[in-house]
Amino acid sequence: MASNSNIFSRAECKFTAGAASVEQIPHNLFLPEVAFAGRSNSGKSSLINALVGQKDLARTSKFPGRTQQINFFTISGKLSICDLPGYGYAAVSKKMRNLWDQLILDYLSGRQNLRRVFLLIDARRGIQKNDLAIMDLLDAAAVVYQIVLTKVDQIDGSSDVIQQTEDETSRRAAAYPQILITSAQNGTGIAALGNEIVALM
Numbered sequence: 001m002a003s004n005s006n007i008f009s010r011a012e013c014k015f016t017a018g019a020a021s022v023e024q025i026p027h028n029l030f031l032p033e034v035a036f037a038g039r040s041n042s043g044k045s046s047l048i049n050a051l052v053g054q055k056d057l058a059r060t061s062k063f064p065g066r067t068q069q070i071n072f073f074t075i076s077g078k079l080s081i082c083d084l085p086g087y088g089y090a091a092v093s094k095k096m097r098n099l100w101d102q103l104i105l106d107y108l109s110g111r112q113n114l115r116r117v118f119l120l121i122d123a124r125r126g127i128q129k130n131d132l133a134i135m136d137l138l139d140a141a142a143v144v145y146q147i148v149l150t151k152v153d154q155i156d157g158s159s160d161v162i163q164q165t166e167d168e169t170s171r172r173a174a175a176y177p178q179i180l181i182t183s184a185q186n187g188t189g190i191a192a193l194g195n196e197i198v199a200l201m
């Protein structure tokens, strides 16, 4: 198994493709792939940046809905990382929302090299209705996913979000039993996330 620091070293992370429609999704199915999914603003791009130790590999924004296409990154020529557009951003039109949903569905169905979806949940909010909808979809499609709580620097000891998230996950067919607790801001859980990914390669 390759060491974590090798795989995620700075010089070896590249943006490879952006897909705004199903035709643009690259067919580089020879590399193992992991995808980051979650509500808009849940911290997907920030977590990818923290993982690779780069500030701006994946773009982040204060404004939800910034990542409007599927972005693909290649790590050391050995791993493909997919940053999915966030769902649940209320201010976009219904037509736009349906387009995004369809794009994500198209991506998830029949992606043979997809090893795991990391489903990000903002720890300040916990699992919301549209997260449950995505979990239903992943369970139905038998796509293995792992819940990642993000922004845990923002919660205090009295929060029961970890317990609540574990309870929901334990009921789910395709959910990986262990959840990951992370903060892109202070680095909590980033190494553990890296280890999970390396173990999938």
Ligand SMILES: Nc1nc2c(ncn2[C@@H]2O[C@H](COP(=O)(O)OP(=O)(O)OP(=O)(O)O)[C@@H](O)[C@H]2O)c(=O)[nH]1
Pocket (backbone or CB within 6 Å): 038, 039, 040, 041, 042, 043, 044, 045, 046, 047, 059, 060, 061, 062, 063, 064, 065, 066, 067, 068, 085, 086, 087, 150, 151, 152, 153, 154, 182, 183, 184, 185, 186
């Ligand atoms: N406090 C704190 N803020 C974070 C953390 N991770 C992300 N954020 C902030 O949350 C906001 C959204 O982060 P992004 O990484 O752009 O979220 P995203 O899920 O990629 O958003 P979309 O691309 O719109 O779907 C930004 O203002 C980040 O700075 C974290 O670990 N702690």
Ligand SMILES: [Mg+2]
Pocket (backbone or CB within 6 Å): 044, 045, 046, 059, 060, 066, 067, 083
């Ligand atoms: Mg993003």
